[in-house]
Amino acid sequence: MNQNSSKINMSKVIFYIITISYALIAIMPFIWSFYSSFRTPEDVNKINISFKNLSMMNYKYIFTNLPIGRYYLNSVIVAAIVTVGNLLINSMAGYAFARLEFAGKDIMFMIVLGIMMIPGQVLMVPTFVMLSKLNWLNSFRGLTIPFLFSSFYIFMMRQFFMSIPKDLEEAAFIDGMSRGGIFFKIALPLVKPALSTQAIGLFIGNWNAFLWPSLIATKKEWFTLPVGLGDLEFRYFSFQNQVMAGTMCLTIPIIIMFLVLQKYIIENSTTSGMK
Amino acid sequence: MPQKRGKPSYAKKDAVWGYLFVLPAMILIAVWIIYPMIFAFRLSFMNFKYLTPEKARYVGFANYIRAFSDDTFKKALTNTFKYSLIVVPVQTIISLLLALVCNSRIKGKTFFKVAYYIPSITSALAVGTMFKFLFNQQGIINRFLSNFGFHSVSWFEDPSYALPLCMIMAIWSSVGGGMILFLAGLQDIPSSVIEAAQVDGANGFQRFLKIILPLLRPTIFFAVVTGIIGTLQVFDQAYIVSRGSGGPLDSTMTVVLYIYNKGFRTTNANMGYPSALAFLLFAIIFTLTLIQKKFFDKGAESY
Amino acid sequence: MKRVLSLFLALCMTVTLFAGCSKKAAQTNQQNEQQQQTEQKKEPVTITVATFSDAFGNKWEKEVADEFMKQNPDIKVNLEQYPGDFFKALENKFIANQAPDVFYLDIVQAPSLINAGKVEPIDDYISKYNYDIDDIVPSLRQAFTWDGKLYGIAKDYxxxxxxxxxxxxxxxxxxxxxxxxxxxxxxxxxxxxxxxxxxxxxxxxxxxxxxxxxxxxxxxxxxxxxxxxxxxxxxxxxxxxxxxxxxxxxxxxxxxxxxxxxxxxxxxxxxxxxxxxxxxxxxxxxxxxxxxxxxxxxxxxxxxFTVAWGIASTSPNKDAAFKFVSFITNKDNQRKVIPEQNALPSRISLHQEFKDKFPMWDAFTKSYxxxxxxxxxxxxxxxxxxxxxxxxxxxxxxxxxxxxxxxxxxxxxxxxxxxx
Structure with a gap:
């Protein structure tokens, strides 16, 4: 007995050593970037750690030289619209593919999967031409509408809807509830963890998106934050300290957002299914 | 397969709701993906340059045939498969382990969750800088390895190490996202089951294999399928490590990087050939996905 | 099954048709605009000027554009800043037939755009407006010459x-x-x-x-x-x-x-x-x-390494465009960028001033x-x-x-x- 318990303690210690060291490896670059964002251009490339000469000057530079308030506003509006739109559209489609029977379902699902498999690069130019013909460049329409769905999350939602038990839905149906009602009132609450996962992934993905916004926005008043911060990278070189400060302006809001949302992934287990 | 199961009485009305539910997604897909895709597919049979479309001409299957004698493309295909073969299992397993850790009774759960997720939101630039710092010839990794008698290698420069470097980068930055996915998946399993099967010895591990893994099947299927689809289209890591060239000596040349270099690095390039390569890749991934679906479906009639 | 497939194909075709229509609509729109422009000659013309987006250069360009509009009330300058991959963005604009009138013509990209007939040769405008092209560094003129014609005036190098x-x-x-x-x-x-x-x-x-x-x-x-x-x-x-x-x-x-x-x-x-x-x-x-x-x-x-100002061959206002290019590359405006110390002015007559301010650049002013x-x-x-x-x-x-x-x-x- 005694031996057994010390064995468990040993494995616990090893478990903690491994989990903590991996956590350190994972956050190191972020901590380093955070630290670098307060350094001078002279110090930023040095490997030593010193707390002398740290200052807010890089942030001051960004906030005085770039219309960063406008960039934040654009980013928040775009990411919010895209996230909410996606949550609704993907969840509905995912539910239909998981639960409802209709002709052509398999083909449509294969299309949803299939379009993930074509390298986006070859669609770039025709899509850009469409956007310009529609006169959607430099507009919220152009920045949001083409991105209101995601094959990846339709597929994910399908998988999650498949894994919850059907009993509750069937009972509700017998009580006379419509499919729409069942979806919104019963099925969706059961997959809250998946919805949070989707929301986090979508929001962060769109918050960081660079390629498409940089094609659609060609005037500074339409730049999103990552596009605007791209200005810190000059043609021939960039100052790492400024770039790092820019990166922090981009990253810190989403870390906060993640801290808020991650609770729903974990602590909602009581509302989730299997009671 | 749905036909095998008896249809409940309410199935008739479902068709209407079904179309209603998929309609928004399908319209968006048709407009923003299928339509440009048809256009790109047409290009794959042409010699076509966007700036001078008046000079375009049809070349039949020439672009596809050319791919089969293109050594760089073959090299890119080999690299991409190697990459996928390593990255998908490793990232799936690590993601799952991280999810189990965060779902266990570990103290400071939030800290671990945030720490493990942070690589997924750290900027590519910071990651690139860090990897240059860690993996250069005199870098920490080499110094560490030299303790065990390994020779120092130039990861960025040596054709045999540049691709593994891409793999490490990819795994490092993707496991956080996978962890979030598996955490959500684990929520559908009652916490008593999970606690019972915690990784705390051989017995626990066996319980994990027998209880948790089968319950996670739909999530794992999703992670593996999207993992393969994603890794076969790897672009970013190869682009960062080689600064877009696919070097050293094409060792980090991937299919999508090759498509990009053929079609987009030069102004007014012939778009026919890269389009054909894109559809070849599409055909390969599509076939692989169908095989996987068969494989997973067979194992689980209930899904 | 078949029905759905055909339904889907029909949907795709509608989309294609729709896109086709909008293309035509856009064309007629353009024609209308052009007609309007010829009808109302007194109205100011607008030229779009596209540059890289960066934290410094854009401020200077805006100042120059404001000054230019003050001196030329009949021309309105619409500045655009392309972020990210400028070459790709510019090429896309040409593909979509929405090219800017004036744009950065990069030395590597220039031959492809010129060869595709997208850039206007400026020799005629140079003689028409008596532009002092001889002050521009010869190798930079050479760099933007294709088939004996000049296609751009170097910004700096x-x-x-x-x-x-x-x-x-x-x-x-x-x-x-x-x-x-x-x-x-x-x-x-x-x-x-x-x-x-x-x-x-x-x-x-x-x-x-x-x-x-x-x-x-x-x-x-x-x-x-x-x-x-x-x-x-x-x-x-x-x-x-x-x-x-x-x-x-x-x-x-x-x-x-x-x-x-x-x-x-x-x-x-x-x-x-x-x-x-x-x-x-x-x-x-x-x-x-x-x-x-x-x-x-x-x-x-x-x-x-250099970038020039180029004019699109499709521009309806080439004269106005050239006036702008000539204004932004004149001696006074070129002088304004010297303090940034990013690049040498393309005008030989400004080299001495640059060297006096930044002696480290002495070797460069010798090697042009x-x-x-x-x-x-x-x-x-x-x-x-x-x-x-x-x-x-x-x-x-x-x-x-x-x-x-x-x-x-x-x-x-x-x-x-x-x-x-």
Whole structure:
């Protein structure tokens, strides 16, 4: 007995050593970037750690030289619209593919999967031409509408809807509830963890998106934050300290957002299914 | 397969709701993906340059045939498969382990969750800088390895190490996202089951294999399928490590990087050939996905 | 099943038709606009001016544009700043028939755009408006000349020079090298356990001057010809510096680029452009360094990186566009960018002022007469990639210089055959 318990303690210690060291490896670059964002251009490339000469000057530079308030506003509006739109559209489609029977379902699902498999690069130019013909460049329409769905999350939602038990839905149906009602009132609450996962992934993905916004926005008043911060990278070189400060302006809001949302992934287990 | 199961009485009305539910997604897909895709597919049979479309001409299957004698493309295909073969299992397993850790009774759960997720939101630039710092010839990794008698290698420069470097980068930055996915998946399993099967010895591990893994099947299927689809289209890591060239000596040349270099690095390039390569890749991934679906479906009639 | 499929196809076709319609609509719109423009001649014309988006340049451009509009009330300037990949963005604008009237014409991209007929030759406007083109550095005029016509006026430019660490040189009692043999000798003397003689980025954009110094060239008229004997010999010399342990690439020692390797004193010399002066001033303010012209072999050579102002051939307001280009490249406006210390003004008459303000640039103002442009015809990027690959192969000892350059030439010709 005694031996057994010390064995468990040993494995616990090893478990903690491994989990903590991996956590350190994972956050190191972020901590380093955070630290670098307060350094001078002279110090930023040095490997030593010193707390002398740290200052807010890089942030001051960004906030005085770039219309960063406008960039934040654009980013928040775009990411919010895209996230909410996606949550609704993907969840509905995912539910239909998981639960409802209709002709052509398999083909449509294969299309949803299939379009993930074509390298986006070859669609770039025709899509850009469409956007310009529609006169959607430099507009919220152009920045949001083409991105209101995601094959990846339709597929994910399908998988999650498949894994919850059907009993509750069937009972509700017998009580006379419509499919729409069942979806919104019963099925969706059961997959809250998946919805949070989707929301986090979508929001962060769109918050960081660079390629498409940089094609659609060609005037500074339409730049999103990552596009605007791209200005810190000059043609021939960039100052790492400024770039790092820019990166922090981009990253810190989403870390906060993640801290808020991650609770729903974990602590909602009581509302989730299997009671 | 749905036909095998008896249809409940309410199935008739479902068709209407079904179309209603998929309609928004399908319209968006048709407009923003299928339509440009048809256009790109047409290009794959042409010699076509966007700036001078008046000079375009049809070349039949020439672009596809050319791919089969293109050594760089073959090299890119080999690299991409190697990459996928390593990255998908490793990232799936690590993601799952991280999810189990965060779902266990570990103290400071939030800290671990945030720490493990942070690589997924750290900027590519910071990651690139860090990897240059860690993996250069005199870098920490080499110094560490030299303790065990390994020779120092130039990861960025040596054709045999540049691709593994891409793999490490990819795994490092993707496991956080996978962890979030598996955490959500684990929520559908009652916490008593999970606690019972915690990784705390051989017995626990066996319980994990027998209880948790089968319950996670739909999530794992999703992670593996999207993992393969994603890794076969790897672009970013190869682009960062080689600064877009696919070097050293094409060792980090991937299919999508090759498509990009053929079609987009030069102004007014012939778009026919890269389009054909894109559809070849599409055909390969599509076939692989169908095989996987068969494989997973067979194992689980209930899904 | 079939029904759904056909339904879906029908949907796709509707979308296609819809897109087709909007195309027509856009065309008629354009025609209407043009008609309106001819009808109401008194109304001010609007020209769109597209530049890179960056934190500094855009402010200056805005000031110049405001001043220009004050002086020319009949012309309105609409400034656009393309973020990210400017070349891709500009090409896309041309593809969508929404090209800006005036735009940055990059030296590498220029031949492809010109060859596709997208850029307006400006010789006629130069004589019509009596523009003092002779003050623009000749090699920069040459760089934007295609089939004997001039297509752009250089905005500013940068060249390569040899940067050396003064302290290291003084310690060994060395003078900066003036020819290849001295370069090798200096590198050898300065290489120690912690310091390498040279940092070299193993690519055409640093190697090319050596090929030209050796009497070679990358071009044969408007077509690339990279596998000349002189180039191959130069490549052998270049890669021997790596093989003998006298030179490193920055990434080998964990640095992003030459600027960091040199700034941190990890190397004694490097071949870099004028832009590095400003970088070093900020990141290594205490470093004592000098810049000299690149060493000579058979002849002198360096290379010029530049961007010009171009006018779209589709622009309906070419006169207004040229007026703007001529205004933004005049002496007063060019002078305003000097304090930024990013690049040399393309006007010879401003070189002295620049040098007085930034003495470190002395070597650069001397070398403009023999600078070869970073320009390889319509296969530009392919030449850059292929020569880079060849240099890499030789450095890694996977191939001898001759077969590596022959292979590069073969691939470049294959590319040209594909796009012609």
């Amino acid at each position: 940068n060249m390569l020079g040899l940067f050396y660490n003064k302290e290291m040189f003084e310690k060994k009692g060395l003078k900066p090298p003036t020819n290849w043999e001295e370069l090798r000798q200096c590198a050898k003397m300065l290489t120690t356990k912690d310091v390498k003689g040279l940092a070299l980025q193993n690519e055409i954009a640093r190697f090319q001057p050596l090929a030209y110094q050796n009497g070679g060239s990358m071009m044969d008229g408007q077509n690339p010809k990279v596998n000349r004997d002189e180039n191959i010999k130069a490549a052998e010399f270049w890669t021997s510096l790596f093989k003998d342990g006298l030179a490193v690439e920055p990434k080998d020692i964990g640095e992003g680029w030459d600027g960091d390797a040199f700034g941190k004193g990890k190397v004694a010399m490097t071949i870099e452009g004028g832009w590095m002066c400003k970088y070093l001033q900020n990141t290594a303010p205490n470093l004592k360094y000098g810049v000299v012209e690149l060493p000579v072999n058979k002849t002198k050579s360096t290379m010029a 007469e023999y600078a070869a442009p970073y320009n390889y015809g319509i296969a530009g990027t392919t030449v850059i990639d292929e020569v880079g690959k060849a240099l890499e192969k030789i450095k890694l000892k996977k191939s001898d210089a001759k077969s590596a350059f022959d292979e590069a030439q073969k691939n470049i010709e294959a590319y040209l055959a594909d796009v012609k």
